[in-house]
Amino acid sequence: MIEKACSTCHLIASGNICPRCKTTTLSDDFTGLVIVFNPKSSAIAKVMKIQRKGRYALKVR
Ligand SMILES: [Zn+2]
Numbered sequence: 001m002i003e004k005a006c007s008t009c010h011l012i013a014s015g016n017i018c019p020r021c022k023t024t025t026l027s028d029d030f031t032g033l034v035i036v037f038n039p040k041s042s043a044i045a046k047v048m049k050i051q052r053k054g055r056y057a058l059k060v061r
Contacts, residue, residue: 001015002014003028004030005030005056006060007025007060008023008025010048010057011054012056012057029061030059031057032058033055033056033058034055034056034057035054036052039052
């Protein structure tokens, strides 16, 4: 299945709807992959305002 990144929250999902914000504005044109295991202790999670663990795209076009 093709993975897509949500253009709103940058979460990477394998469907057509973002499981986090329930939007369909997903794009398969994204660069960079950030895996957040512990949002509370991750500097990248803080910068990207990520509050849940998961996989995120750095840039979504
Ligand atoms: Zn989203």
